[in-house]
Amino acid sequence: MTAPIVRVTRCSKWYGPVLGISDISWTLTGGVIGLLGPNGAGKSTLMKLAAGLIRPSRGTVEVFGQAPADSPEARRRIGYSPEHESSYDDLTGREFVRFLAHLAGVPKQDADGAAVTALDAMGMRGAMDRKIGGYSKGMRQRTKLAATIAHDPDLLILDEPLTGVDPIARAEIIDRIRKIAATGKCVIVSSHVLYEIEALTQTILVIYRGQVLADGDLFAIRRLIDHRPHRIRIVCDQPRVLAARLGAAAHVTKVEVEGTTIAAETNNPDACYDVIGEAVTDAGVKVEELTSPDNNLGAVFEYLTSDGNRHRARITE
Amino acid sequence: MTTTMLDSRTAIDAIGRMSLTRLARSKALWISAALAALPVLAALLISGSTKAPATNWNMVHLTLRLTILIIPPLIVGSSLADDIGEKSAAYLWSRALPRWVIVAAKVIYLVPVIFALAAVSATLAWVIARDAAGVDVVDLGRTLVGIAATSLAASALTVMAIVLAPRFGVVIALCWLLTLDVALGGRAMGARVIATSFSIAALAEGRDVAVALVSAAVITIGCLAVALKRIDRIE
Numbered sequence: 001m002t003a004p005i006v007r008v009t010r011c012s013k014w015y016g017p018v019l020g021i022s023d024i025s026w027t028l029t030g031g032v033i034g035l036l037g038p039n040g041a042g043k044s045t046l047m048k049l050a051a052g053l054i055r056p057s058r059g060t061v062e063v064f065g066q067a068p069a070d071s072p073e074a075r076r077r078i079g080y081s082p083e084h085e086s087s088y089d090d091l092t093g094r095e096f097v098r099f100l101a102h103l104a105g106v107p108k109q110d111a112d113g114a115a116v117t118a119l120d121a122m123g124m125r126g127a128m129d130r131k132i133g134g135y136s137k138g139m140r141q142r143t144k145l146a147a148t149i150a151h152d153p154d155l156l157i158l159d160e161p162l163t164g165v166d167p168i169a170r171a172e173i174i175d176r177i178r179k180i181a182a183t184g185k186c187v188i189v190s191s192h193v194l195y196e197i198e199a200l201t202q203t204i205l206v207i208y209r210g211q212v213l214a215d216g217d218l219f220a221i222r223r224l225i226d227h228r229p230h231r232i233r234i235v236c237d238q239p240r241v242l243a244a245r246l247g248a249a250a251h252v253t254k255v256e257v258e259g260t261t262i263a264a265e266t267n268n269p270d271a272c273y274d275v276i277g278e279a280v281t282d283a284g285v286k287v288e289e290l291t292s293p294d295n296n297l298g299a300v301f302e303y304l305t306s307d308g309n310r311h312r313a314r315i316t317e
Numbered sequence: 318m319t320t321t322m323l324d325s326r327t328a329i330d331a332i333g334r335m336s337l338t339r340l341a342r343s344k345a346l347w348i349s350a351a352l353a354a355l356p357v358l359a360a361l362l363i364s365g366s367t368k369a370p371a372t373n374w375n376m377v378h379l380t381l382r383l384t385i386l387i388i389p390p391l392i393v394g395s396s397l398a399d400d401i402g403e404k405s406a407a408y409l410w411s412r413a414l415p416r417w418v419i420v421a422a423k424v425i426y427l428v429p430v431i432f433a434l435a436a437v438s439a440t441l442a443w444v445i446a447r448d449a450a451g452v453d454v455v456d457l458g459r460t461l462v463g464i465a466a467t468s469l470a471a472s473a474l475t476v477m478a479i480v481l482a483p484r485f486g487v488v489i490a491l492c493w494l495l496t497l498d499v500a501l502g503g504r505a506m507g508a509r510v511i512a513t514s515f516s517i518a519a520l521a522e523g524r525d526v527a528v529a530l531v532s533a534a535v536i537t538i539g540c541l542a543v544a545l546k547r548i549d550r551i552e
């Protein structure tokens with residue numbers, strides 16, 4: 001049996017009266033895992049516990065068999081990228097990464113080479129001798145990631161590495177994280193955006209209000225969501241024509257019209273979109289707005305939380 | 318790549334050198350240098366004065382005391398607050414090193430800068446005003462010892478304030494040093510444990526030097542002990 005890299009046992013963390021996480025037990029043996037949850041769910045708290053930045057109020061956290069908050073040896077094998085920006089704006093990217101690589105245990109004479117290699121891997125070689133203060137958000141994120149990998153850690157903990165970056169930088173960062181993971185590193189990455197995690201891994205841990213709602217395969221969780229009707233909201237110029245077509249479809253379970261707005265519920269969103277498309281092409285319906293309130297992570301949480309504790313067990317499909 | 322656990326001395330050296338690099342690029346250094354020029358300006362003003370020598374030297378001393386109480390929060394305080402602030406602490410906290418080395422690095426590498434600024438200022442002021450103020454080289458020596466003791470004590474007090482309240486530590490330290498400490502520092506308080514500025518005054522005027530040094534030592538040790546104990550619990 002593979003020894004766990006991270007083992008969290010009945011762990012709770014309070015910040016004064018505020019609950020960070022509550023009675024979480026979780027084991028990570030390798031690979032890439034995505035921590036999903038809305039802001040304030042407890043993702044960062046769990047990551048800080050694993051990185052050794054904070055201690056649990058109750059329970060235990062072990063990384064490589066040791067409590068990270070008390071073990072510099074365990075922390076030496078961790079690369080942690082915090083959510084917040086650095087305040088090292090007066091340093092160049094190279095100086096920043098070199099400094100942190102040295103503090104992580106890279107010998108002084110090797111630290112510059114390690115920094116250059118890491119910055120190069122993150123696509124920052126061309127800008128590494130410029131001050132961080134002049135970097136864009138995406139460049140800062142990549143520099144932070146370079147500082148995280150420069151000492152070649154066995155476990156990477158990346159807290160919201162894609163927050164605030166533009167789509168091109170986001171794609172680049174995702175690609176680089178995937179490459180790191182392909183080298184066999186264990187990666188924990190958090191986000192509150194489902195598709196960002198989806199691009200990195202299929203294994204997720206869903207946290208909500210400090211508790212684990214689901215732990216396992218992403219697609220299994222999505223299939224759970226597909227079992228319930230999806231809501232679709234359409235604003236168009238001929239709502240009654242479109243509503244009649246939707247009402248005639250077997251997969252549509254509910255249609256309501258209010259003014260120019262249609263609210264429909266369907267068991268098959270793709271087929272429903274086909275009906276809407278046909279109404280546009282055949283009947284000349286002009287759709288001004290088409291939204292699905294269920295098509296985001298918030299709906300996942302709503303679904304999981306509204307269904308009692310049924311889904312809190314590990315999903316193993 | 319082979320990584321090793323850094324020993325504390327190497328970690329202190331790395332953090333200390335980085336602190337100096339960042340200080341050299343910061344406004345805090347230039348503001349501190351400008352403040353350190355105040356005693357020299359005071360010396361220039363009194364150099365032609367016909368007032369009593371003691372009055373003249375007191376004027377230099379007043380600015381010197383003010384300077385030595387403001388510079389530590391600016392230099393040590395802002396540097397430490399930068400490193401352990403909410404948005405940046407994770408970089409150092411997540412490294413394989415004990416937290417106390419951060420405090421040690423700041424004190425070991427930045428306090429000499431504070432001392433150097435104040436000492437150069439005091440020496441220049443003495444050179445300019447020694448005739449008008451009637452002070453000899455022994456007085457200068459006492460003043461320099463007082464500056465050294467006060468630099469250390471005020472820095473330790475600042476470190477403690479930053480560690481206890483990272484976000485407001487600089488302001489708290491400034492308020493403490495410029496109000497409470499000044500109010501109590503000039504008097505022969507019972508314990509004299511917060512009489513940092515008394516060090517300079519006592520040493521310069523030859524009053525109760527031993528008590529002044531003990532006072533500075535108690536402040537330094539007490540504040541650093543609190544800071545070192547507390548820094549491990551910051552979250």
